[in-house]
Each structure stands twice: as structure tokens, then as C-alpha cells.
Amino acid sequence: MADIVIPDPISGSPGELINRLFIALAPSVHAESVAVVRLGAELGLSIPRPWDPDRYLQQVRRTAQTLLETGVSESFVVRSVRDSATRAFRPADFAAVDENRAALRAQLERVLADESAFAEYRAEVVDKSAAGRNQTDEQVKAQILKLLGSSFVEPVRADEVTRDWADEESWRKACRLYLSEEDIEEWEQRADYMRRRSAD
Numbered sequence: 001m002a003d004i005v006i007p008d009p010i011s012g013s014p015g016e017l018i019n020r021l022f023i024a025l026a027p028s029v030h031a032e033s034v035a036v037v038r039l040g041a042e043l044g045l046s047i048p049r050p051w052d053p054d055r056y057l058q059q060v061r062r063t064a065q066t067l068l069e070t071g072v073s074e075s076f077v078v079r080s081v082r083d084s085a086t087r088a089f090r091p092a093d094f095a096a097v098d099e100n101r102a103a104l105r106a107q108l109e110r111v112l113a114d115e116s117a118f119a120e121y122r123a124e125v126v127d128k129s130a131a132g133r134n135q136t137d138e139q140v141k142a143q144i145l146k147l148l149g150s151s152f153v154e155p156v157r158a159d160e161v162t163r164d165w166a167d168e169e170s171w172r173k174a175c176r177l178y179l180s181e182e183d184i185e186e187w188e189q190r191a192d193y194m195r196r197r198s199a200d
Helices: 016-030 034-043 053-069 074-088 094-113 115-126 137-148 158-178 181-199
Strands: none
Touching: 016 034, 016 053, 016 074, 016 158, 016 181, 034 053, 034 074, 034 158, 053 074, 074 158, 074 181, 094 115, 094 137, 094 158, 115 137
């Protein structure tokens, strides 16, 4: 991930916390951390395909901006996204992931080996879409073979575990630097002071 730059002191200006949020998120987004996909799901975002980190960050910014336009405070929005991201960066239960992948792998292998299992799979999964109904059995089986050769069903690798823990540590470091509770509270106090001064 990119080096984290020491932020400027808190000023209390509008948009400052939002900018800090995006500076904190950007390294993980550009590194294609799996946690940002989990965060996107929690925020109701559509994940760009192919992956486009700038489009992803624009979606997060639009989500935050929409909340601000409803009158929600900037500090509330930033806390909410920060806490959602912290949940998303929490390392996965890899034992459960491994178990789920093994079950899916076994199911797909059974579908290929048994004609009745294939017919059931085709009826319940493939033929429910118009595109699926237009596929031949050979095309469906080719797709299953492709899936069996992908990372979606392979056993969890040691580097996946290592990366998940590293991603979480990088995010926590960014939060301490940019989005600590102390920083957000200081922003609230300074923003409130600036509002009162402008009202006088």
C-alpha cells in the first residue's frame, strides 16, 4: 500500500473530515483489498467491473454527499463510514470460508459427474435467466469447469490470511492518523466555534 502522509492539523472547516476519510480509504481501494468490496456491499454500492478505484471512491463520496444534503452532520457521516469500514476490514473467519469453498467445490464436481444433479442445477440456477436458457449443456459445463479452476473454490491460501490481517492493520493505522475519535471531536469543537463566530 502507499505510504501514509502525516495530515495537517484539524481546522474545523467544512469538508475536512470527508477529505480525511478518502485519504484514509484510498490506499486500500487502490490495492484492491477485499475489504473494500465488503464495505461497498454494506454501503449498497455497485462494485465497478473491471475494477476502477477512482469510480469506487466517487461512489463512496456520492453516498456521503447524499447524507450531508439531508442535513446529517459531517462528523456523523464520517463516523458511520469509518465504523462500517472497520467492520469490513475485520479479518474473515477463514475456517468457515474454507468450509464453504469445499462445499461449493464438492457440489460443482457432483453436478459434472451426475446427469440428474446437472439437470437439477441447470433448472434451479442456469435456466432462471434468459441468457442461461440459451446456453447449451456443453457451455454450462464449460462454465462450471472454469469456476472449479478459479480462486472462488480453491482452499484458503496462507497469503490470503496474511493479506487480510495486513489490510486490517493498515486501515487501523490510517484511522489512528486521520479519523481518531479525538480528531473528530476536535473538528466538531472548531466547526462549532467557527459557526458561532460567523453568526455574531
